[in-house]
Amino acid sequence: MQQSRKPRHQSRRLFTASELASYEHCSLAWWHEHYDPIAQGNDDELFARLVEMENKHDAQAPSLPEYHVVEQLLLRRGAFEDENARQREGTDVEEMADERIITPGSEGAMRRLVPVILGLVVLSLLLIISSAFLK
Known part of the structure; x- marks a missing residue:
């Protein structure tokens, strides 16, 4: 009676170098x-x-571990870029212009802030000089 011979090593999955590096970086992420x-x-x-x-x-969803896993999977697959491309193809330029949000630029705020800073510097120098004369 012949017995079927089992191979000494069953088929083993071979891992690529990038998979090993991914496992080394974070074994839990690799497993997921x-x-x-x-x-x-x-x-x-x-x-x-x-x-x-x-x-x-609601707002706590992005802090969930499962949310991070799903988000990273989609990022690695490039799904967000595909979704953005689909959205861009489906919208007109006029619609995009209507949706644009205009925010005040930082240049205007900086221009208002410079005189205030200069005034404070001059005032502090005057106080330092006047304290020297009062001694």
Whole structure:
């Protein structure tokens, strides 16, 4: 009776140098990327999960570890760039101009701040000189 011979080494997965470096950098992140069910989802599912967490946790959502994992997965896949490109293709320049928010520039604030600073410097010098004469 012949016994089926088992190979001495079962098929082992070979890891690339970049995977080893990623594991060395953060083994937990590496594990999530390779074995976490979230990492196996497509971009649409991951975006849906982000929105779900944002709706459930409001402003605290970005501080959740799961949120960070999903966000990093999407960043590495380049999904945000694709989404931004899709949004740019779907909007007109006129619509973008209407949505532009005008904020006061820092130049105007700096121009108002310079005379105040100069006035304070002159006042402090006058006080130092007058204190020297009062002694």
